[in-house]
Amino acid sequence: MERVLAGSTLETIHETGKLLFGKAVNKKLLNDNPTTNAYIIKDNVKIINEEEEDKKDKKEIMGLPKFLELEELAHFLDIVREKGLYMDDLFFNTLSYTGMRVGELVALKWRDIDFEKHTISINKTYYNPKNNTTKYVLVQPKTIKSKREITVDPELIELFKSHKQNQDKIISHLGESYFNRDFIFTNLNRHPGYPVLIKFVEIRMARLIKFSGLNSELTPHSLRHTHTSLLAQAGVEEDEIMDRLGHQDDETTKKVYLHVTNHRRKNASTKFSNLLRGFRK
Template sequence: MIEALSDTLKDPVSGKRRQVSARGKSKKEAKEKLEKKLKEIEEFGLLTGSTSKISFAELASNWLDSNKKNIKISAHRSQVYHVKRFGKYIANIEVQKITRAMYQRVIDQMQKDGYSRNTIVNAHACAKKIFLYAIINNIIKESPADFAVMPKQLMTVEEIEQNEVESKYLEHNELKEFLKSVEDQGLMNDLEIFYILAFTGMRIGEVCALKESDINIFSKEISITKTIYNVDGKMNEYELLTPKTKKSIRTVSIDQKIVDILIKHMKRQKERKIAMRDEWHDAKFLFTRDNGYPLSPRFVHYRLKRYEKWLTFSKKLNPHIFRHTHTSMLAEAGADLPAIMKRLGHADGKITTQIYTHVTKKMQSKVDDGLTKIIDKMI
């Protein structure tokens, strides 16, 4: 076999200098293979084939960069997080040396280190894509991620009880108690935000992205066309994105009481804007900080947690619990599942289906009990 050698090149990923070689049965074949490798290096920015020494960390960085332009920034940051979780175990190991057994040990170690099954599954999903990227770029022939076994969802009795469907939404008396607490202890924006969350089923990112123009007080509707992304909750580093799915773009009706609350809120907002003048960030958001900048979902979450100390029930509060609460209310009102999905902007909703099924079964049980009482009186 004849070997062809390149000049010393700088690896664009690792920054290290090295020589690239290729072998062939003839000088011409070796030269053609070498030119192909050099072209791949120029095109993909990494050494391919058996000569590649690229580490998992370097390959992951390349994949994240190439994939970034095709997804939302929020999705990219999620991928960065999960790649970091997985990569800390094998970051400096050459991709070609990562075996299926080694990959499985990473999965098993993540479980031992206390990561949730959901985190492990998401990290695995990213790692699979990274190794597929390596196959496409001729760095490896097979993926070590194939056939990996995910940890089983082992739950204690207490965890099972906490994950009951009823813990995912508020009953009527619980919601009433919460809203009364907001009326008594609430801070600026709280009452309006939590009323909208509970009685529209909107996602918190959609609520924070609302602008005054999205509220139609005459038709009593809210137009949902966007969501907000806020880097680490920093005030001036927000970005408006398209909603989660195409079905998330929707219009929801609101009760007159909500309309009246929002009219008062927008009037106060206008007064605050006039008082602040040039210091006001005039992007016309419905819910803002003291200077006109929009609220972040994280900010609302912290506001919500402060109410737990005043409530008599022990359910953990988060913005999404109101979305599930709205599902239960719609089910009780007689709405069918497709109508509920449409109002919530769901393409598919596992928990929504669970709550709908649970509530309708409870309603049927009450009907059956009532019918039994009538029969007992008559027979």
């Protein structure tokens, strides 16, 4: 069972850590103090980006959530490749091929990618309600299920490798001005090295959706629904989809799943009827 520490205990650990790292910097054992921007999230700060996205899901419950059909996703990713800006290809292929939340995406660090096993570990999410690039917080996912390891396509791993090579060159060029905390998706302008805002990904997608001619209401979270839909279309069982998405019980996921599987069942019935008719007098 997960142990929850008292607030006073957390404060003591937090302050002790700051003191120790501060002394390490003074003694020149470290270049900078990794706890400088760290702080404890108070009990009243519980709404994280996962929950905001879940609220969007609930608004869609009355109607079918927005997602792309297979041909539409292929078209969108073609547009991303043709018209995308720096990191767009990796942004939207990762969201499409994993179904992860945008908050989980921008929180990814290189240590979360296993290039040999072709897996991505999701163990944190990004919290930044005021959209202040330097004031972000990484928080634990809201459920045990949200922590997961996803196996991905080798082509996606190659995209990560290519991005790593480009990023290493940027880090080498910028030197100490680069806030190097192992993040994969980072700013390059005012605050190089800091993780990009969720809003940044949303703006990038809106730009590409215009080029694609697809539904202008589609968002990065729509790619999560799309992933659900295509997994169901491929015949993946509902519980496996839930595991991949990090859900214990999600009404929207079930709605997308049932929509697709019911459509497949109807097609199966039609195909059987047509087959039988061909042999009847």
